[in-house]
Amino acid sequence: MDTINLPGFSRPILLNDILWLKGEATYTRIYYKDGSHAIVTKPLNYFSQHSTFIRVHRSIMVNSMYVHGLIQGKPRSLKLQLSTGTLLDVSRPYYQLLGDLFPSK
Structure with a gap:
């Protein structure tokens, strides 16, 4: 570990x-x-x-x-959901990287 x-x-x-x-x-x-x-x-x-x-x-x-996935919000808004249900804001410079790594909901 x-x-x-x-x-x-x-x-x-x-x-x-x-x-x-x-x-x-x-x-x-x-x-x-x-x-x-x-x-x-x-x-x-x-x-x-x-x-x-x-x-x-x-x-x-x-x-x-612990990343559960990405949630598309309003236009040009993306949130990352953790396995606990916590939603965190994703800033635009990281949209592409996270979109490649995790599935969108």
Whole structure:
């Protein structure tokens, strides 16, 4: 199992436990499978070294193993649905990449 060492945590975190990430300046908010979240003092780009995470927005990365699919909203609007039902906005620069990787609903 792949893990990641994060400041403020005494042990490595399993990548499989992380659903998605939200960048907040030089911090990142981590959302876990169990519904909890934490903030770490690492920028969002720190997590791009792991191929598990895919950027879908300037400030959002998702764990690719929990992506359920894409949902076409209003014209020129795309949302990514996680297996938990969470919907996340996808910004236009990532439409093509995500459309190639995941099926549209």
